[in-house]
Amino acid sequence: MSDASAQAAVCWQPEIERMDREALEQLQLERLEATLTRVYRTLPFYRQRLDAAGVDPDAVRSVEDLRRVPFTTKEDLRASYPYGLFAVPLRDVVRLHASSGTTGLATVVGYTRNDLRHWGSAVARVLVAGGVTREDVVQVAFHYGLFTGGFGLHQGAELVGASVIPMSSGHSRQQLRIMQDYRTTALACTPSYAMHLADELLEAGVPRGALSLRLGLFGGEPWSEGLRRQLEEKLQISATDNYGLSEVLGPGVAGECGEKRGLHLAEDHLLAELVDPVSGAPARPGAVGELVLTTLTKEAFPLLRYRTGDLTTLTTERCACGRTLARMGRVLGRTDDLLIVKGVKVYPSQIEAVLVALEGADPHYQIVLTRRASMDEATVLVEVSEAIFFDEMRRQSGLRETIARRLAEELGVHVAVRLVERKSLDRGDGKAARVVDRRGA
Amino acid sequence: MLRIRNLEVAYGRRLALRRVSLHVDQGEIVSLIGANGAGKTTLLRTVAGLVRPAGGQVLFRGRDTAGLATERVVALGCSLVPEGRQVFATMPVLENLLLGATVQYRRGRRAEVEADLARAYRLFPRLEQRAGQLAGTLSGGEQQMLAMARALMARPALVMLDEPSMGLAPLVVKDLFAAIRTVRAEGATVLLVEQNARAALRLADRGYVLETGRVVLEGSARALLDNRDVQRAYLGGEPSAAREGERP
Numbered sequence: 280m281s282d283a284s285a286q287a288a289v290c291w292q293p294e295i296e297r298m299d300r301e302a303l304e305q306l307q308l309e310r311l312e313a314t315l316t317r318v319y320r321t322l323p324f325y326r327q328r329l330d331a332a333g334v335d336p337d338a339v340r341s342v343e344d345l346r347r348v349p350f351t352t353k354e355d356l357r358a359s360y361p362y363g364l365f366a367v368p369l370r371d372v373v374r375l376h377a378s379s380g381t382t383g384l385a386t387v388v389g390y391t392r393n394d395l396r397h398w399g400s401a402v403a404r405v406l407v408a409g410g411v412t413r414e415d416v417v418q419v420a421f422h423y424g425l426f427t428g429g430f431g432l433h434q435g436a437e438l439v440g441a442s443v444i445p446m447s448s449g450h451s452r453q454q455l456r457i458m459q460d461y462r463t464t465a466l467a468c469t470p471s472y473a474m475h476l477a478d479e480l481l482e483a484g485v486p487r488g489a490l491s492l493r494l495g496l497f498g499g500e501p502w503s504e505g506l507r508r509q510l511e512e513k514l515q516i517s518a519t520d521n522y523g524l525s526e527v528l529g530p531g532v533a534g535e536c537g538e539k540r541g542l543h544l545a546e547d548h549l550l551a552e553l554v555d556p557v558s559g560a561p562a563r564p565g566a567v568g569e570l571v572l573t574t575l576t577k578e579a580f581p582l583l584r585y586r587t588g589d590l591t592t593l594t595t596e597r598c599a600c601g602r603t604l605a606r607m608g609r610v611l612g613r614t615d616d617l618l619i620v621k622g623v624k625v626y627p628s629q630i631e632a633v634l635v636a637l638e639g640a641d642p643h644y645q646i647v648l649t650r651r652a653s654m655d656e657a658t659v660l661v662e663v664s665e666a667i668f669f670d671e672m673r674r675q676s677g678l679r680e681t682i683a684r685r686l687a688e689e690l691g692v693h694v695a696v697r698l699v700e701r702k703s704l705d706r707g708d709g710k711a712a713r714v715v716d717r718r719g720a
Numbered sequence: 721m722l723r724i725r726n727l728e729v730a731y732g733r734r735l736a737l738r739r740v741s742l743h744v745d746q747g748e749i750v751s752l753i754g755a756n757g758a759g760k761t762t763l764l765r766t767v768a769g770l771v772r773p774a775g776g777q778v779l780f781r782g783r784d785t786a787g788l789a790t791e792r793v794v795a796l797g798c799s800l801v802p803e804g805r806q807v808f809a810t811m812p813v814l815e816n817l818l819l820g821a822t823v824q825y826r827r828g829r830r831a832e833v834e835a836d837l838a839r840a841y842r843l844f845p846r847l848e849q850r851a852g853q854l855a856g857t858l859s860g861g862e863q864q865m866l867a868m869a870r871a872l873m874a875r876p877a878l879v880m881l882d883e884p885s886m887g888l889a890p891l892v893v894k895d896l897f898a899a900i901r902t903v904r905a906e907g908a909t910v911l912l913v914e915q916n917a918r919a920a921l922r923l924a925d926r927g928y929v930l931e932t933g934r935v936v937l938e939g940s941a942r943a944l945l946d947n948r949d950v951q952r953a954y955l956g957g958e959p960s961a962a963r964e965g966e967r968p
Contacts (some may be wrong), residue, residue: 313934
């Protein structure tokens with residue numbers, strides 16, 4: 280992108296988003312020190328953790344010094360269910376959310392009035408970076424409820440001044456009806472749900488011209504460049520990725536700009552580190568690592584060095600859009616998604632990348648894990664079109680072999696492949712269940 | 721304009737500032753609030769060169785000024801209006817003002833002093849009326865105006881005010897705060913220490929809350945006014961449960 284167009288990239292908070300890195304580092308240091316002081320005073324959990332590690336919060340005098348502070352994990356949050364890590368009295372909390380309890384007990388997070396304001400502006404930044412303006416009609420098809428997706432996108436879009444349709448997830452036919460009738464211009468949901476809506480659209484025979492859609496703001500689960508291309512083509516939109524997790528903020532942690540080369544982090548609200556998921560040491564520059572976040576402005580639910588479990592990359596290289604905020608790469612997978620198949624590390628995102636690149640296979644898939652004689656085995660279920668599924672046995676087996684071969688090449692290990700009928704895999708309520716673990720059965 | 725990193729100040733063995741980092745950007749009004757003994761005055765006095773820090777960095781306009789003599793700091797463009805006014809009681813108002821212009825004379829800007837004086841009188845017309853009067857005979861509010869006007873005579877880029885509202889009647893405080901706003905509008909940057917947290921935060925763009933020599937909170941003035949801990953500790957309690965919803 281040329282310099283002239285870089286100047287033109289619109290920011291919601293240009294004074295933050297284009298802040299000089301040195302000024303940003305000063306701001307982060309100030310907020311980090313204040314957060315440490317406050318957290319140490321108010322939360323016995325952190326006081327004990329820091330004391331046990333021999334870390335005097337007054338001795339943390341740089342972002343590098345933060346590395347001496349112990350990590351906080353999902354297990355720590357679960358152990359303090361529901362309110363054990365709230366740093367303010369409950370009467371100061373004006374909103375409660377919870378992280379999805381798909382892999383265990385939910386984690387409750389609270390927001391003060393200031394927290395909500397910061398969250399709203401962080402989401403507004405992501406939306407504006409993705410191209411949303413006050414002229415847009417934003418259909419929020421994230422679930423509204425304890426999950427932060429619906430309300431998070433909602434308040435950000437409202438702040439931008441767009442017309443917000445609080446659709447929530449599910450009821451696909453109704454989603455499409457409203458998308459046409461209300462002339463929705465921007466769709467906010469998970470990429471897998473967007474794919475599902477795109478399929479439904481095709482099935483319902485709605486011509487693309489009947490829609491006013493121009494933007495897709497997708498997040499909530501890892502997805503791939505291939506899936507982006509498919510969604511942009513099928514829905515005729517510009518699709519951007521955004522990232523968040525309820526423990527830390529909700530959506531708004533990071534979001535792509537028009538460059539689509541990484542997600543700009545809300546570095547005024549969060550301090551991001553990348554660590555080796557096994558050793559916990561800082562990841563090598565440019566290498567993939569686990570994202571670790573420390574909140575800098577949270578009043579109700581501050582977190583020190585929270586292990587997000589999300590694998591990504593990090594760069595402070597200047598973006599052509601003019602924003603100076605560091606960028607994280609697409610989430611490549613989760614540390615707990617990591618599957619060990621016959622001793623080889625496999626991430627579901629690698630499987631998705633293979634599938635979207637193949638003609639005939641839909642990126643609707645599921646990985647089923649089984650155990651035979653203490654050996655983990657993986658079977659990948661892939662949805663294929665009716666034509667292939669019912670009619671052409673030869674094409675079917677050809678496709679299965681192609682998928683199996685490509686997967687073996689990509690993963691370095693052989694996995695079984697089974698083709699299944701379209702829509703036979705559970706799409707849940709938006710978030711796709713990519714891995715089914717039957718090893719315990 | 722001003723960037724402080726991990727500032728430490730000790731009086732004997734007692735640490736007055738333990739690890740303070742803060743910044744003031746060009747054209748901002750930033751307020752420090754906190755209880756007595758939190759370290760607010762110490763911070764201003766350290767920046768002004770009156771106290772030598774035990775550690776940390778004070779960058780004023782990109783220069784490390786920690787430990788520089790006061791005259792040097794003033795010459796660089798940073799003036800302090802100290803707590804308790806400290807005007808020269810036995811000298812007339814005009815002479816007090818001209819003393820503040822010493823730096824300008826040294827800079828060879830004698831010609832500008834007349835204009836600066838006119839500006840001071842425009843800001844505080846009462847000082848012109850009392851130009852020949854001994855400073856000691858002025859009211860508390862007038863002395864505070866004089867102290868501020870005297871600091872401005874040095875044409876500072878950064879004005880630091882220590883408790884300007886102390887002991888003054890509410891109407892006088894209102895005038896004084898209006899003058900601070902004018903000073904900023906005319907291009908100066910302001911770092912303000914105040915006991916009157918509500919008034920200070922209403923005037924300021926951003927603020928820092930100091931407790932026992934550490935910053936415990938920082939943020940936009942609005943966020944601090946909305947913070948319940950700030951409300952409880954410095955703003956005379958939180959809004960009643962019933963009225964909470966009414967606040968805009």
